[in-house]
Amino acid sequence: MALMQEKDRQAVREAFRGLQHPVELVLFTSADSGEYSEVTQELLQEVVELNPLLRLNVYDLEKDGAYAAELGVDKAPGIVFLSGEERKDNGIRFAGLPSGYEFASLIEAIRLAGGATQPDLQPATLSLLETIKAPMHLQVFVTPTCPYCPRAVVMAYRLALANPYITAEGIEVTEFPELGDRYAVMGVPKTVIDDLVHIEGAVPEGMMVNKLREAIAAAA
Structure with missing residues (x-):
């Protein structure tokens, strides 16, 4: 069926x-x-x-x-x-069954991978991405019933497509509860940058840029 x-x-x-x-x-x-x-x-x-x-x-x-x-x-x-x-x-990944939203x-x-749409990121975002020359891992925790989660996942995918050092992974957290526990995922979407910076919710692009800067500073 x-x-x-x-x-x-x-x-x-x-x-x-x-x-x-x-x-x-x-x-x-x-x-x-x-x-x-x-x-x-x-x-x-x-x-x-x-x-x-x-x-x-x-x-x-x-x-x-x-x-x-x-x-x-x-x-x-x-x-x-x-x-x-x-x-x-x-650098675009998804872990789990991509069902529901x-x-x-x-x-x-x-x-995105097939060129049917482009990242279309803001100039400030592109400027920051040009400074990222070391591997960066974005994990976006989601559930199939969350209508806001795809926006957060796709934002991470757009960043990965625009910078070869970034890997972006959507993770269906109910299938990987041990990761939910490790990163204290109490609500979704939740984005974790390099285990250093945690972002609650589907934030605007400008706020994501600030969090990327925060992660870069924390790594340094």
């Missing part, structure tokens, strides 16, 4: 009309993640069938551990979005 309704398929096809180059969805699954991995694979397969520029490759987190380590993936289900024939890694984050990640 299909996971997506026909009206949803039509909407997704429309969203993908502007894709400029191929996008490979790399999915890491594991037996431990059980149904989450199975449903994620089924959902992604339905999505890639909606546009000829999309493809899905599935790996096992343990058996293909070397490749997972190369991509910096340590969770299953875990999704990486690679761009173009050269399979460029834009997070389906929008999945679609926007594909659109």
